[in-house]
Amino acid sequence: MATMEQSIIPVKEGDFNLADYEKTAKEFRWEDAEKEFSWSDTGKVNIAYEAVDRHAESFRKNKVALYYQDQNRKEAYTYDQMKRMTNKAANVLKAHSTLDKGDRLFIFMPRSPELYFALLGGLKMGTIVGPLFEAFMEGAVFDRLDDSEAKAIVTTPDLLDRVPVDRLPKLEKVFLVGEDIEETDKIVDFNKHMKEASVHFEPVWLGKEDGTVLHYTSGSTGRPKGVLHVQYAMVQQLQTAKWVLDLKDTDVYWCTADPGWVTGTAYGVFGPMLAGATSLILGGRFKTEAWYQAIEDYGVTVWYSAPTAFRMLMGAGNELIKEYDLSSLRHVLSVGEPLNPEVVKWGLEVFDKRIHDSWWMTETGAQMIVNFASLPIKPGSMGKPVPGIEAAIVDDQGKVLPPNSMGNLALKKGWPAMMRKIWNNQEKYDSYFLNDEWYVSGDSAYMDEDGYFWFQGRVDDVIMTSGERVGPFEVESKLIEHPAIVEAGVIGKPDPVRGEIIKAFVALYDGYEPTDELKEDIRQFVKKGLAAHAAPREIEFKDKLPKTRSGKIMRRVLKAWELDLPTGDLSTMED
Numbered sequence: 001m002a003t004m005e006q007s008i009i010p011v012k013e014g015d016f017n018l019a020d021y022e023k024t025a026k027e028f029r030w031e032d033a034e035k036e037f038s039w040s041d042t043g044k045v046n047i048a049y050e051a052v053d054r055h056a057e058s059f060r061k062n063k064v065a066l067y068y069q070d071q072n073r074k075e076a077y078t079y080d081q082m083k084r085m086t087n088k089a090a091n092v093l094k095a096h097s098t099l100d101k102g103d104r105l106f107i108f109m110p111r112s113p114e115l116y117f118a119l120l121g122g123l124k125m126g127t128i129v130g131p132l133f134e135a136f137m138e139g140a141v142f143d144r145l146d147d148s149e150a151k152a153i154v155t156t157p158d159l160l161d162r163v164p165v166d167r168l169p170k171l172e173k174v175f176l177v178g179e180d181i182e183e184t185d186k187i188v189d190f191n192k193h194m195k196e197a198s199v200h201f202e203p204v205w206l207g208k209e210d211g212t213v214l215h216y217t218s219g220s221t222g223r224p225k226g227v228l229h230v231q232y233a234m235v236q237q238l239q240t241a242k243w244v245l246d247l248k249d250t251d252v253y254w255c256t257a258d259p260g261w262v263t264g265t266a267y268g269v270f271g272p273m274l275a276g277a278t279s280l281i282l283g284g285r286f287k288t289e290a291w292y293q294a295i296e297d298y299g300v301t302v303w304y305s306a307p308t309a310f311r312m313l314m315g316a317g318n319e320l321i322k323e324y325d326l327s328s329l330r331h332v333l334s335v336g337e338p339l340n341p342e343v344v345k346w347g348l349e350v351f352d353k354r355i356h357d358s359w360w361m362t363e364t365g366a367q368m369i370v371n372f373a374s375l376p377i378k379p380g381s382m383g384k385p386v387p388g389i390e391a392a393i394v395d396d397q398g399k400v401l402p403p404n405s406m407g408n409l410a411l412k413k414g415w416p417a418m419m420r421k422i423w424n425n426q427e428k429y430d431s432y433f434l435n436d437e438w439y440v441s442g443d444s445a446y447m448d449e450d451g452y453f454w455f456q457g458r459v460d461d462v463i464m465t466s467g468e469r470v471g472p473f474e475v476e477s478k479l480i481e482h483p484a485i486v487e488a489g490v491i492g493k494p495d496p497v498r499g500e501i502i503k504a505f506v507a508l509y510d511g512y513e514p515t516d517e518l519k520e521d522i523r524q525f526v527k528k529g530l531a532a533h534a535a536p537r538e539i540e541f542k543d544k545l546p547k548t549r550s551g552k553i554m555r556r557v558l559k560a561w562e563l564d565l566p567t568g569d570l571s572t573m574e575d
């Protein structure tokens with residue numbers, strides 16, 4: 001570790017919201033942060049009220065909450081306008097459905113202002129909102145709506161054929177965001193009713209433990225799991241927006257994540273809006289030039305993105321950067337996958353900015369381990385725990401291990417943003433916790449003698465590709481639905497840009513030829529059945545796959561073959 005010590009990147013000049021990390025870490029209690037919220041006086045809780053209305057009723061009334069831009073639209077909404085639009089959305093949803101407190105409302109559409117109106121409107125009326133990434137195909141949409149017994153969905157005409165209305169008896173209404181919608185007893189024209197709806201709406205008042213968002217995420221086995229977050233998460237989301245994102249009233253903040261993933265809700269909507277910040281939302285797909293242009297045009301000061309995106313920008317070359325004025329940037333952050341020291345070095349070179357890593361998960365609901373602006377960075381390390389969070393490396397029995405030992409990255413149970421439920425699956429929820437004391441993340445890591453945490457890998461077979469979490473089991477299940485495939489095993493294969501890519505090993509039924517056409521057909525099959533990002537980039541045909549005697553595909557062996565590593569203990573493998 002001596003070489004790492006030498007490459008410490010010192011703190012840059014700055015007046016940071018979290019000035020003294022060590023002192024705060026010692027003294028801070030989450031209760032201290034509750035005073036920020038109007039409910040600490042009134043007892044009336046609603047995260048959308050705190051994120052929007054409270055600012056609309058303050059000096060931030062005419063401050064821009066949201067800049068929105070994509071190929072066709074360029075708009076800005078102040079906090080006051082956000083209040084009106086989200087009230088309208090709440091009125092539309094309420095008037096045209098029986099949606100009530102705690103009911104599940106899904107939102108399945110590409111980024112647009114309406115997505116944010118519907119999301120916050122749904123929260124204002126007390127529903128639990130399930131945001132779905134636009135790339136999901138019918139099977140993935142069905143699984144999520146079916147499991148959570150969704151009552152309504154907001155989507156677009158383009159995506160409607162991926163919503164299997166007939167197979168979802170609990171799904172009462174489909175709100176369509178588009179032009180010239182033909183209404184039926186199921187289909188509601190969202191935009192038409194938005195125009196007519198009242199701008200007044202009294203938020204439905206809830207308790208601190210009532211649900212807010214339901215994000216489905218993948219594990220190594222089973223179907224995707226519905227991770228439920230609650231109102232009280234706002235305490236940690238606001239506190240980290242201040243301490244980690246370092247948001248101030250003068251900032252223009254850009255989170256590049258889609259609300260279909262937890263980063264896009266916790267730090268694309270809640271954190272910044274609870275802090276009363278100005279956010280940029282850039283719709284459409286990743287494009288190097290458009291991204292740099294957006295930073296210049298909007299004068300972005302705080303930028304939260306992901307290693308895959310940084311690596312793609314890096315790959316586009318440093319010459320291009322000189323064509324843009326990126327001098328507004330003051331604080332840059334990363335999340336989702338290991339942030340390579342290489343990328344940190346590039347950030348210093350081209351932006352003269354330290355890129356601050358942050359570690360957390362869908363299940364944690366907010367940032368947990370971070371490189372804070374006021375702390376030196378050790379490139380390759382994720383940083384230190386957020387004040388109020390107790391992180392440790394524990395063994396499989398829950399014993400805390402000393403510095404520099406590899407083990408399970410664990411968190412002391414009970415932080416504000418912690419998931420409260422896996423939908424319909426208490427057993428799965430319980431399985432995350434050891435001795436009712438530690439939440440076990442599924443990541444392996446170690447902590448050095450200075451208290452910095454170093455990510456080592458996943459304990460399970462979960463794949464992180466371009467920052468998106470994909471469960472191998474889901475992909476394998478889809479693969480074996482293909483008529484040619486007898487069995488399938490799926491692994492993450494290291495990739496310099498995407499972190500990992502999905503590689504599938506498949507065995508074919510007799511009579512099928514292992515051709516390139518078949519590979520392409522299989523890829524399309526997964527793409528159409530699951531999602532584009534879940535389709536294997538590489539497919540290899542095998543006569544037979546390595547399995548345990550109980551019939552479980554041994555992904556560890558597939559990985560060892562792929563990487564030319566020793567296969568380890570094969571005693572449980574069938575002959």
Ligand code: WT7
Nearest residue numbers: 335336337338339358359360361362443455469
């Ligand atoms: C998994 C969680 C909530 C953020 C988006 C991903 C990996 C996350 C880092 C990081 C190395 C990271 C872990 C974690 N991960 N951040 N800074 N360094 N790995 O959320 O889809 O729930 O995935 O992402 O493996 O367990 P997610």
